[in-house]
Amino acid sequence: MIDILFYVFAALALGGAMGVVAGRNPVASLLSMVVCLASVACIYVLLEAHFLAAVQIIVYAGAIMVLFLFVIMLLNLGHDYQPDLKAGLWSLLAFGLSGAMFGFLGRQFWGSSAMIATAGAAVDAQVEQYGAIGAIARPLYTTYVVPFEITGILLLVAIVGALVLAKRNV
Amino acid sequence: MIITPVLILSAFLFVIGAFGVLVRRNAIIMFLCIELMLNAVNLTFVALSRVVGIEGQIFVFFVMTVAAAEAAVGLAIIISIFRHYETVNVDNFNLLKW
Numbered sequence: 001m002i003d004i005l006f007y008v009f010a011a012l013a014l015g016g017a018m019g020v021v022a023g024r025n026p027v028a029s030l031l032s033m034v035v036c037l038a039s040v041a042c043i044y045v046l047l048e049a050h051f052l053a054a055v056q057i058i059v060y061a062g063a064i065m066v067l068f069l070f071v072i073m074l075l076n077l078g079h080d081y082q083p084d085l086k087a088g089l090w091s092l093l094a095f096g097l098s099g100a101m102f103g104f105l106g107r108q109f110w111g112s113s114a115m116i117a118t119a120g121a122a123v124d125a126q127v128e129q130y131g132a133i134g135a136i137a138r139p140l141y142t143t144y145v146v147p148f149e150i151t152g153i154l155l156l157v158a159i160v161g162a163l164v165l166a167k168r169n170v
Numbered sequence: 171m172i173i174t175p176v177l178i179l180s181a182f183l184f185v186i187g188a189f190g191v192l193v194r195r196n197a198i199i200m201f202l203c204i205e206l207m208l209n210a211v212n213l214t215f216v217a218l219s220r221v222v223g224i225e226g227q228i229f230v231f232f233v234m235t236v237a238a239a240e241a242a243v244g245l246a247i248i249i250s251i252f253r254h255y256e257t258v259n260v261d262n263f264n265l266l267k268w
Binding site for chain 1: 172182250
């Protein structure tokens with residue numbers, strides 16, 4: 001059952017990703033991206049990462065994609081149908097490069113199947129003990145508390161930077 | 171659940187994103203493709219957290235934060251470039267080309 005669901009969502013994610021690259025209209029690309037992100041969130045659920053699935057929907061598919069949509073509409077690119085693909089030799093080169101990259105990644109991942117036999121036992125025990133959110137929150141506020149605080153500073157810097165960059169008269 | 175298919179899926183998503191960045195010239199779509207690559211890496215992290223431990227999911231949390239910050243700053247840059255050039259096609263931004 002879970003495997004069938006995985007393949008359904010994987011097909012949706014791949015279709016969405018191809019829609020992003022192939023879409024002529026930026027808004028269509030963006031909506032394909034939302035499909036892709038939502039299917040990846042479903043795969044997170046299948047992998048027992050419930051908190052991250054919720055965050056993926058709320059932050060990625062919600063906030064970030066709406067930000068993109070605002071910018072597309074602000075710049076009035078919604079009916080921009082002029083082809084913007086790199087032509088000829090370059091796209092052939094890009095195709096070859098991507099194929100080589102996939103070959104390399106696929107070989108690495110395919111060879112990793114030996115260590116997968118015991119998948120999930122450690123994480124499942126932690127989730128059992130502390131709950132789905134507690135299992136993430138506990139290390140986040142103990143071992144990784146300094147990176148967590150630095151993330152807050154990063155967001156502050158990003159807010160100030162975005163405001164300064166997008167302001168009309170700097 | 172066996173995670174090898176998930177890893178292969180994430181490799182596919184990453185490669186599609188990289189191909190998009192290389193082929194498309196619309197700055198916003200290139201940016202979307204970068205988000206797609208980040209997303210593929212997140213999927214790898216979550217899948218491998220089934221094997222290695224919960225730390226993988228915490229790293230995904232940080233990657234998502236960085237992606238949000240990057241999207242805000244990058245879109246602000248695109249807006250300010252659009253004000254100068256009236257286009258988002260990166261072939262027109264050739265000031266540093268010789």
